[in-house]
Amino acid sequence: MTKASGNDQIPAEILRIIPPAFRLLVQEKNGLRDFPAGETILGPGKHNHEILLLLSGEASVVLRDDDGQRISVDTLGPGDVFGEIHFFTGIPWNSDSELVADEFCRALVISEQDFEQTMRTDPDFSVSLVKNLVRKVMRLDRSILKMKLRRRALQNLISQRDHIFQDFVTGNYIQKRLASRAEEFAHSDGPVIIIGETGVGKEVLAYNIFSLSHHCKEVFLKVDLLSTLDSRSADVTNESNKSEQEMTEAQIRLFFGYEEPSGDGGTKEIPGYFELSEDGTLLVRGIERLTAVTQMKLLESVATETFRRHGSMRLQKAKVRLIATTRLDPSQITLERHPLIYALLDRALTISPLRTRRKEIPELVNHYIKKYSLEIGKERPKLPKETLKALVNYSWPGNHLELATTLKRAILVAAGGIIHPHDIYFHLKKIEGSGRFNLLRFPRIRQTLTSPLFPAVLQSAATPLFCILLIMLFLGPSDPLKNPAALFSWALGWPILMIAAFLFARFWCSVCPIGTVGELAKKVFSLEKPFPVFLKHHSDFLMAGAALAVIWFEAVTDIRNSPLILALLLVTMLASAVVISMIFERQSWCLYLCGLGGMAGIFAKISMVELRADRNVCISQCVTNECFVGTSTSEGCPFGQAGPRLHSNRLCKLCASCLKNCPHGGINLNLRIPGQELWEERNSNTGTSFLVVGLIGGLFSEMGRRMPLYDWFAGFVPGPDILHFTIFFIASLIFVNLVVIAASLASSRVYRETLTENYTRFGLALLPLAFACFLAFHIYYLLNLGVQLPILVSTYLDFSVFRQLVIKVVPETTFLIQQILIWCGFAGTLVVAFKLGNGMPQENTKKMFGSVPHMLAALIFALLQIQAIWFYFFGTQ
Structure with a gap:
């Protein structure tokens, strides 16, 4: 701190600020003092019994929290008078408050006696002081109002968003390879960019950086530009119907707020995320979604600690710690399209995808199984080696997030305390697509x-x-x-x-x-x-x-x-x-x-x-x-x-x-x-194919009882008819299965798969034919017995009008309809067999040739069913 020696050393612009009553003090007592930036001007035990008139520079009234950190509550500028609070209020100076120079400041020091004497003898100075105090009170009221509005907006924002971070484990990769660099970034105030695929834990790493920083007790806000569900960011992320300029304007309003005329003639001020994050941390998820213009403005605001609301010319101050995440690969980042990301590449943390760190998967699996078993309230299930092998071999495009949710579902659906491979479903296809x-x-x-x-x-x-x-x-x-x-x-x-x-x-x-x-x-x-x-x-x-x-x-x-x-x-x-x-x-x-x-x-x-x-x-x-x-x-x-x-x-x-x-x-x-x-299913079961083949054989055995074949068969087997039919029923099941097995033997050699695999896949191809045969069987009763219902109702209820609803179908027409249904089912089986064969890795000729045996088997079954239907329904007519 230095002193001025006389009036000739005082610049004219400063001299104009000094009230005339105090100019003599400058000459007589050399009362000018200088304070460098950061120095405490006034505080407990410092410059007691003195009044100071600030002539140049700015200073902040700060309070200290429980951890000793300073919080600015007001700013003083040239012309403001301040001093030992006891002189004005009779109350001692609080031990947790100080006046600190924000920049180089020069002040006029006045003793309490001189100040009090001047107030009594100079009415103009007293009026000026009162006006100054009134302006400060009004400014303080406005500041309190702005703080309340900001707090209300912040509370509303937090209530609409999920800021609770889950117990997410990113494995040894972050602990061993990124921990030191993350801690280094945490202790600095500069912005950070985190690069990685979806689900690798970028937000969790961002929160860890925030937790380790000295901003940890301040606000932590997140802007999710990848989600369109939030009302505040919906306009920002809906790119399909917006021009570049419209998107930029919406993004600037989101981050920096806006001002617009209110109905009462005043100005409506809406804060943005940048202002709401003042002295805290702002996490931007999917920052690549911002336009280049918005990225430049955000980078400039972070660097200069200033911003302007949209629609306002007033420059405001806000110090914000920025952490951004992106799914872009570094090779995709360009200066023209991504200026902010490009500028932060030297402050980047890159998290590798889980598929490149397969050794960590067993540790992660054990963690999530333990965690979700406790959460769901189920006994911790066992994990066989084949299930763990399937988990390790999978590529995990959704990384840690997909692994966590997959294991949680597996615990829910697993039976018998064991997670089997079929409880893990990887091949989840996007549903609404072709067809x-x-x-x-x-x-x-x-x-x-x-x-x-x-x-x-x-x-x-x-x-x-x-x-x-x-x-x-x-x-x-x-x-x-x-x-x-x-x-x-x-x-x-x-x-x-x-x-x-x-x-x-x-x-x-x-x-x-x-x-x-x-x-x-x-x-x-x-x-x-x-x-x-x-x-x-x-x-x-x-x-x-x-x-x-x-x-x-x-x-x-x-x-x-x-x-x-x-x-x-x-x-x-x-x-x-x-x-x-x-x-x-x-x-x-x-x-x-x-x-x-x-x-x-x-x-x-x-x-x-x-x-x-x-x-x-x-x-x-x-x-x-x-x-x-x-x-x-x-x-x-x-x-x-x-x-x-x-x-x-x-x-x-x-x-x-x-x-x-x-x-x-x-x-x-x-x-x-x-x-x-049928041709998209990846988890077909042999039992399902057996059921399809068995339905064809079972229906044939029921209708075959009226065929000459059954009478010939019954002649060889003594005993009651129930025994005859049971044997015929079993023989029919064996026959149709043998036909399919023979077709599978020929087909499996072409496709180089086992007999069971081929039987399982192509047995399902017979389902359209089996359905058509059953529908043809039961359509007879609908066409020929269904007409009896109106007659029966008219008999019981004496409604003769129901008899007029009877439509009789001649046997030839019924049989024609049944044949059409069966041939339609046969065509459906051919399509499914072709699709199944076409999905194999062999060349086109072999693909076609491999499905031919099953097409021939389907033809045999269709002809047998048509003949059985004729004998069952029309053979005795």
């Missing part, structure tokens, strides 16, 4: 499926109707043509089940009264035991056995001619469903044991609709899996399928529970090419 159209684009469809009344309204209508049918089957006429319930079951029930499987996948199972009653029983009493793991893993064979048992039972009991047997079968199924539902979790009966459900599920695979989860949404946004676990108001998937794991219509009954539960809009209801699932 698909999302029906949820139509608001009416979405509104219907998400309504709490769906499918409850349909269930409440179907269940009473089922009870009425049971009563009529037990108490009605024994003649099926005179019993409305039996006639309805065979003439409408089965045909509707077949047609609905094609049009609406497995939706019938959502309406099925047997499953509905089972669920009601579960609400009364439920043990919720897990379904046996062995049976669950072999559920396809279990379902195949149940479906084939239904076909065998219908044939040996001649159930179509006995309403009583049909009633007993339905009651048995109902009782079984109730017992199984009360013992086991979710809808185990429908998924694993119901023969009718098994057939509906397998036929649903060729349906023209599907419900699927969108991979991008599931991996990037979902960590809570509401589609599987449910919510506080809605149960999860009744079949226990996590959305991304669902790959087949057989495992979905279109109840829309996942659609209602998903908070991210990640569920699609797609209209697709019929049968598309």
Whole structure:
């Protein structure tokens, strides 16, 4: 600190600031003092009993927090008077407050006695002092108002955003290779750029840098330019319909705020992220989305610690620590397009993708399994070597984030305390693509499926109707043509089940009264035991056995001619469903044991609709899996399928529970090419193919009873007819399987795969033909027995008008329709076989040649089914 020696040393502009009453003091007492930047001008025990008049420079009134850090609360400039607070208030100076020079300052020092004497003798000075104090009070009020508005905006901003960082582990890579450099950046105030792919933990590293810095007690805000869900940043990230200039303006308003005239003639001031982050840290996610102009302005503001709001000429100060993240590779960064990122490349931290650090995957897997097991409340599952090998070998395009969410879902769906490889689903395809159209684009469809009344309204209508049918089957006429319930079951029930499987996948199972009653029983009493793991893993064979048992039972009991047997079968199924539902979790009966459900599920695979989860949404946004676990108001998937794991219509009954539960809009209801699932499926099961082949053999055996072949066969086997048919039924299953196995032997040599692999893939190709044969079988009852329903209704209710609705179909027309259906199914099988062969890596000639044996097998089955249908329905006419 230095002193001025006389009046001749005082510049004229400073002399004008000094009130006339004090100019004499400058000459007599040499009262000028200089303070360099950073020096404490006034504080506890410093310059007591003195008043100072600031002549040049700026100084800040600062308070100290609990950690001793300074917080500026006011700024003083030339002409401001200040001094020992005890002189003005009688209150001692607070020990935590100081006046500090922000830059070089010169002040006039006045003793308390001289100051008090001047106030008494110079009215003009007293008035000037009062005016100065009033201006300071008004400025202080305005400052308080701005702080309150800023705090309100900040609180509103934080309430709309998720600033809680998850327990995210980035492995030894950051700990060993980036820790020292990250700590170095943390202790400096300069900006930092973090480079890495999606999911590597860039934001977590940014938060670690913030935590280690001396800004850690200040605000930490995040601007997510990669998300369009936030109202403040929606205009910034919606690039498709905006010009470069419009985007720049929107981005500047977002970061630096804006000013605009208010209704009362004043100015409306809206702070931006840069201002709200003052003295703190601003994290910008996806900074490459900013235009070059915005990047330049942001870089300039960080460097100069100044900014201007949009629509304002006033330059404001704000010191902000900037941390930015980008998914760009350094080779993609250019000075012209990315000036800010380019300027920060020497302050960059690059996180390598997980696929280049596979040795860290086992450690990460153990961490996430431990973490999510505790979080979900399940016992920590075991991880076999084959599962860990699959995890290590996968490329992990979503890096750590994808690994974490994948393991969480695996823990949720794993059974028996073991995470098997099939509990890990990697090949999650983007749903809406070639050959698909999302029906949820139509608001009416979405509104219907998400309504709490769906499918409850349909269930409440179907269940009473089922009870009425049971009563009529037990108490009605024994003649099926005179019993409305039996006639309805065979003439409408089965045909509707077949047609609905094609049009609406497995939706019938959502309406099925047997499953509905089972669920009601579960609400009364439920043990919720897990379904046996062995049976669950072999559920396809279990379902195949149940479906084939239904076909065998219908044939040996001649159930179509006995309403009583049909009633007993339905009651048995109902009782079984109730017992199984009360013992086991979710809808185990429908998924694993119901023969009718098994057939509906397998036929649903060729349906023209599907419900699927969108991979991008599931991996990037979902960590809570509401589609599987449910919510506080809605149960999860009744079949226990996590959305991304669902790959087949057989495992979905279109109840829309996942659609209602998903908070991210990640569920699609797609209209697709019929049968598309068959050639896209990557996780086909041998049991499913066996069921498809078995359905063809089972149907042939039922219709073959009226062929001369059956009479010839029965002549060799002594015993009752039930024994004859059982042997014929088994022989038919063996025959069709041998034909398919022979085709697989020839095909597998071309494609260089095992017999089992070829049988599994191409057995599914027969599904369109099997469906068409069953539909052709049941269409006869719809066309020939369905006409009896109006007659029966008119007889019971005396409504003669129903007789006018009868349309009789001649046998030739019926058989023609049946043949057309079978040949359409045969064509569908040819398409699927061709698609399956075309997906193999061999050259085109071998691709075609390899599928030919299965096409020939399908032709044999189609001809046999047509002949069997003729003998079964028309051979005795």
